Amino acid sequence: MGAPFVKTKYPGVYTRVLNRRIDGQQERAYIVWYKDAEGKPHYKTIGTHYGDGMRPQTANAVRDEILREIREGAKRSSPEPAPDYTVGDAVEAYSVYARGEGKYIDRDMSAYNTSLRSALHAVPITAVVPAILSRVKIAMRDSGLSDQSIVHRFAFLRRAINYAIDGRLYVGPNPLSTRRNGQFKLPEPQNARVRYLDPDQATALLAAMKRRSQSMYVMGELSLRTGMRITEIFGIVGADVDRASGIIFVTAKGGKRQPVHASPAVFDLIAPYVRGPQHLLFPARTGARRKGIGNAFPRAVDDVGLNRGVTDSIHKVTFHTFRHTFASWLAQSGKVTMLELKELMRHESIRMTLRYAHLIPGHQANSLSIVSDLLDHALPPRP
Known part of the structure; x- marks a missing residue:
């Protein structure tokens, strides 16, 4: 017993x-x-x-x-679902809403049109049963999509139907709900990236990035000092930078506006890039918002050799590795609790933060300058 x-x-x-x-x-x-x-x-x-x-x-x-x-x-459950509101109706309604809110959904819509539209667009939501979703899931796998890509596509569809439910456009349960006792199950991809850098590797990579592109170097150090995602960095405008309060506002996943606390060193770092209130700090050459990372970063990684001999994607260094490094250094310091780390990473769920739990020694204390202190000792003085 x-x-x-x-x-x-x-x-x-x-x-x-x-x-x-x-x-x-x-x-x-x-x-x-x-x-x-x-x-x-x-x-x-x-x-x-x-x-x-x-x-x-x-x-x-x-x-x-x-x-x-x-x-x-x-x-969200209801015994009286609308009989003729289709999956396509929900996607189109959500698309209008998302674009009106400034959300970037071009990639989601392209994936939907490629993988889901032919099978589900004209189907009433009330007719979407687990057997249909399983057939769609199998078809996506057969087309060569990874489990993570399949999860992203179904998650977009679930958001669209939830939007229809919240707006009373459709009355009924969401067939893509992944409640614990539900019949529909998403794949569980085992591809969460686990690679993080030590201070010497971070210093070498940032130096290589600086030789390739000054703006890319600044974005890399910004991510390492704050844990920002690259998509969040792409969207920062001058009005988002509030040095007096020590906060930079970002648009996070789902379009939520979130404050990111930053040290004085961060504001010094980005100061040359802050122009007008509505001007992007790091625009594309056209002045529009960037849509991709470009070539400077992967070439810098190659320069340092961080991915040499690495074949498994979860161990490869990507720009997102800066965010993992930010969290890993905090966890290893033993100076933050799991809940404090969740807040600093701006995770919606504590379960997302638990990937770093094994790095925390166990004793606790408040801290925000840990990553900056490590970098200040590792990086050469800024001219």
Whole structure:
């Protein structure tokens, strides 16, 4: 018989001693209890103390997210679906909304037209059953798409139908909902990038980028000091930079406007690029927003040899590696908690942050200047 569950101070969060030790310390698991939309109780093991870096407050945050997903799924369900509102209707309505909000969805629409339109555009949402979605999923795999690409396409479709539901354009459940007890399952790609740089590698790469392109170098250091995504950097305009408050505003995933706290060194770095309030800091040569990273970055990576001999894509250095490095250095410092790291990374879910849990030593303290301090010691003085 297994060890008993022990209550924590958080309702519905328990620990259980495991029959193994990590570095001489007794390992224990964290378990959360909840009821699903049908009222059925569940116990779910979500991680271990030493192996996964799980803590009671982190487990409580995971449980809160599970409960929120259950509530939102129940709220969106309805016994009276609209009989003739099609998948195409939802996509077109969402497209109008997204473009009006300044969201970049050209790539999503192109993927939809290529992979989903012929099979689903004219189909009423009420007629979209798991068997249809499975056939579409198989067809996309047969066409050579990766699991991650399939997930992105279905996620776009789910957002479009959720928009129709929220706007009362369609009344009914979302057939692409991935609730825990639902029949529709998305692929689970095992391609989360895990590569991060040490200070010497970061210094060498930034130096190579600077030789190739001054603006690309600045974007790389900006990402490394703040954890910004390259798409967020592309969208920054002068009005987004508020040095007085120490904040740079970015448009994150889903079109959400988010504040990113930055050190004085960051504002010094980007100062030459701040022009008018509505001028992009890093525009394309045409003055429009950039759509891609260009050649300077991959050539700089080749110059340093960081991808030499690397065949698995999850271990290759990409621009996103700067963001992973930002998070990894913070985690390794032991000076931030998992929840603090979640806020600094602006993750929507604590589960996204848990990929860095194994890097956190365990003791906690507030800090924001850790990455800047590392870079200030590693990089040569800026002229």
